[in-house]
Amino acid sequence: MRLRNRPWAAPELAGCSYYVSDFTRYCGRWREAFGNDAPIWLEIGCGKGMYLAGMAPSHPGINFIGADIKSLMLAYARRNLEEAFSAAGREVDNVILLSVDAKRILSAFSDEDVIDRIILNFSNPWPKPPHHKRRLTHTRQLENYKRFLKSGGSVEFKTDNDELFRDSLTYFAEAGFDLEEVYEDLYSVRKVDPSIVTEHESKFMEMGLPIHYIRAVLKG
Numbered sequence: 001m002r003l004r005n006r007p008w009a010a011p012e013l014a015g016c017s018y019y020v021s022d023f024t025r026y027c028g029r030w031r032e033a034f035g036n037d038a039p040i041w042l043e044i045g046c047g048k049g050m051y052l053a054g055m056a057p058s059h060p061g062i063n064f065i066g067a068d069i070k071s072l073m074l075a076y077a078r079r080n081l082e083e084a085f086s087a088a089g090r091e092v093d094n095v096i097l098l099s100v101d102a103k104r105i106l107s108a109f110s111d112e113d114v115i116d117r118i119i120l121n122f123s124n125p126w127p128k129p130p131h132h133k134r135r136l137t138h139t140r141q142l143e144n145y146k147r148f149l150k151s152g153g154s155v156e157f158k159t160d161n162d163e164l165f166r167d168s169l170t171y172f173a174e175a176g177f178d179l180e181e182v183y184e185d186l187y188s189v190r191k192v193d194p195s196i197v198t199e200h201e202s203k204f205m206e207m208g209l210p211i212h213y214i215r216a217v218l219k220g
Contacts, residue, residue, distance in 0.1 A: 009075035016078050018092055023100035028112040033096060034063045039116040042067065042109075044102055044136055045123045047198065049077025053084035054196035056095045063094050067108070069101040102136055109148040118145055118155045122200040125161040137168040142175035151220040154180070158213050160204040165212035177216035185210035 013019045020026065026033040030040055039062050043051055046066030056064045068074050074097045085092045100108045109115060123136040133140050137157055145155065155177065159165050165184070172179060183189055187205070201211060 006072060006075070009072045012075050012078060013071060013097075016097065018095055019074065019078065019097045019099075021099050023098060023104060023108040027108055028110040030063075030065070030096075030109070030113045030115075034094070036063070038063045038094070040065060040113070041117040041119060042115050043119040043121065044105070045120065046077055046097075047073050047121075047200070049074075049080045049097075050198045051119065051121055051196055052077060052095055053080040054193070056081070056092075057084050057088035057090060058195075060090075060094055063096075065096050065098055067098040067100050067102075067105075069099065071099060074099060102141065103134075105141075106144055106147060111147055113148045114150045115148050116150055116153050118149060118153075120155065120157045121198050122159055122204075125159065125164040127161075127163065132167070135164065135167075135171075137164070137171050139171045139174045142171060142177065146175065146218060149218050151218055153218050155216045155218075156214070157216070158186070158201065158211055160200075160209045160211060162212070165214070168214060172214065172216040176219055178219055179214065180217050181213065181215040183213045186213040187211060 031037055034040070041062055042065045044067050046052055046068050049066055052064055052066045066077055068077070077097055081092050081095055098108065120136050124134070126132055126134045132138060135141065149155070157168060169179065169182065204211065
């Protein structure tokens with residue numbers, strides 16, 4: 001479902017101190033942007049920021065970047081982050097929201113950034129074969145991530161889509177990743193943490209769909 005524009009979104013992002021609209025601004029200098037040397041986790045396609053809102057307040061030793069091309073999604077993410085950090089009694093101090101399209105990711109990150117983890121939550125499955133290269137787990141995309149993902153760093157991927165899950169296993173192998181964890185039904189073996197369940201994930205679980213999960217590690 002396409003979300004309608006909201007008049008509050010643009011001014012809300014404009015007044016957000018941790019929102020970056022120019023995706024080239026910190027290329028090669030993301031540690032400088034955070035002002036510390038903590039590990040950096042990058043969520044590509046962060047949507048409304050439910051994963052970030054669940055993780056960042058309780059993990060102050062990690063820097064999070066939430067990237068999305070849709071400004072409205074980032075505006076919702078800001079609201080969810082503010083609510084989560086307020087409940088934790090903290091200011092938002094370890095999150096940056098970044099406006100960038102995945103196909104321009106190499107203009108936003110370079111090998112000097114050394115990202116520790118990439119998170120891909122319920123990204124578009126692009127089911128038609130001519131569009132497969134747009135998938136965020138496609139071999140071509142994974143090769144791009146290898147430019148800035150540190151050796152031994154990981155990609156964590158969740159999807160409800162059976163075909164995308166199966167194809168992604170091949171993509172990771174082709175790109176030289178080790179498959180450390182693979183679950184066709186994640187929550188049959190792992191307890192649900194409601195604080196980091198995304199909006200899509202919650203909906204799929206209510207529908208009784210299994211959540212597929214892959215954690216792939218970049219070989220050293």
